[in-house]
């Protein structure tokens with residue numbers, strides 16, 4: 001047999017039959033829904049008089065619109081938001097689907113809870129009407145975002161009609177420096193190759209620097225594959241993956257676990273497998289990154305200046321428009337830019353390791369006066385684990401709000417926002433115009449950079465603080 | 476779904492790169508669990524003078540009388556990137572748009588278009604620019620034709636002055652057979668797939684033995700035992 005990639009193996013294993021012209025009918029192992037887009041799919045299905053083929057492999061969470069203030073119920077800040085929750089709950093229950101509901105101890109952002117509960121597994125096909133489903137590719141799953149109509153198809157038939165994508169391998173050689181994270185690597189790739197760079201491909205991340213990432217960092221990296229316009233991203237499973245999954249609630253147990261791991265070990269791509277495209281990156285070149293504009297590709301090193309028109313690779317008009325929206329001028333250094341808000345959360349960076357690294361920077365300090373700082377753990381499981389080690393105290397002592405889990409201000413649903421022209425440094429994934437609220441200005445960065453910036457009151461290089469904290473500790 | 480075979484209509488250029496689905500329909504405009512009632516929110520952040528308001532911004536292309544009745548959009552690279560929200564396509568469709576011509580599309584957006592009878596037509600950047608240059612001179616009298624049957628975009632061009640002869644700009648595009656059939660026939664994908672129900676059942680029976688960890692209990696409201 002010809003050498004195959006990880007993707008080829010998953011594809012072959014799920015092919016129910018060939019349809020026309022490179023399109024296959026692919027079996028779907030897991031469908032996730034949330035109240036924002038899943039509700040429409042469930043309603044559409046019911047209206048067409050169709051049933052969910054296998055409800056036991058469909059899961060639903062309330063994450064997008066749900067309130068994140070302590071003591072929350074079904075009411076939302078967004079006018080009419082409650083109807084999404086009520087309708088989703090009713091439709092999911094009627095379909096016999098497990099709902100991680102508003103008060104469920106396992107509730108959280110779909111791409112945080114799926115891996116953490118052991119629902120995302122190596123070699124599995126996973127879809128959700130949500131573009132960041134690619135996050136779950138970190139476990140060696142083929143996981144991608146779809147629309148609501150395709151979700152109806154997956155629910156009703158247990159399959160999707162999928163055009164076989166081209167394959168791109170991104171090899172990251174070497175090792176990321178201390179204080180440089182998977183988030184910085186993701187932004188670096190976007191800055192260098194552009195948000196259209198993935199062009200519908202399946203992206204496999206490989207190389208020593210990727211292998212060295214822990215499981216949660218791998219999720220951060222794969223999370224932004226959709227920002228690259230890739231179909232999805234994935235990473236071959238290895239011991240890091242198995243160590244992470246062992247004992248998780250929905251992961252196989254006992255002899256079932258051993259059989260699963262034995263099978264997963266065969267998933268990694270063959271050494272001589274061929275990709276349609278390849279990109280190589282030297283990890284040593286990556287530094288803490290921050291965005292200056294309104295596209296995730298508008299990213300530079302945190303110690304750089306706002307690029308001049310023409311220097312960013314963006315069309316001059318788009319560049320100028322981004323500067324106008326952001327209230328910036330070319331040549332302005334980013335590292336002294338005042339911020340009025342800091343946000344740590346989202347499916348990119350809201351897991352326990354993210355919160356730990358941010359807390360290490362915040363410990364014993366206060367956010368600068370005039371900065372509104374918010375931390376929203378990605379799931380209630382993450383929240384409890386963080387509280388068990390006292391991280392909530394670190395955040396609140398520093399002046400951060402400590403919330404219930406959800407997407408919160410990663411996007412503006414119509415309720416809460418930081419306000420027009422407010423400048424936010426944010427651990428999220430999208431800095432589109434008005435993404436975090438009408439006219440809000442978003443600078444995307446790692447949780448470390450967000451924490452360091454919150455303390456400084458301006459965009460700040462986290463490596464300085466990490467270094468000085470270490471020196472203070474030694475002195 | 477209504478079939479799309481050939482469409483001749485006014486085309487509006489919106490040649491920005493990376494137009495995201497948050498821009499096509501902002502979250503705040505998706506007010507209920509519904510696929511309809513979205514046309515008013517289409518491009519709301521660009522189309523109206525104030526956020527949340529409804530007073531048209533005269534600078535926005537779709538607000539200009541020259542482009543009244545536009546059913547085709549000319550777009551930039553990576554059109555429809557960002558959120559997977561199918562509401563972006565539903566809003567375009569409800570507004571009347573039936574085809575978007577752009578150098579590239581975000582994959583989820585393109586798939587959503589096909590599922591809703593809207594053609595995502597991929598043409599090289601130079602071709603999109605040439606079509607836009609052609610259209611802007613007199614948008615109402617220079618419509619474009621998107622021909623799904625023959626996979627080409629056409630525009631009638633007046634011949635050399637005095638010759639009276641008309642010529643045609645033609646740009647062939649590639650659409651995979653599955654997507655093309657979906658558009659041409661207005662087929663329901665679920666119905667098509669359910670014809671293979673026996674294959675699906677056979678696959679599942681074999682897969683339950685091969686990968687038991689994937690197949691959670693029938694009543695798995697609870698995790699694996």
Ligand code: SF4
Nearest residue numbers: 132346347407410411
């Ligand atoms: S956290 Fe943000 S990006 Fe992630 S699923 Fe929620 S809204 Fe989408």
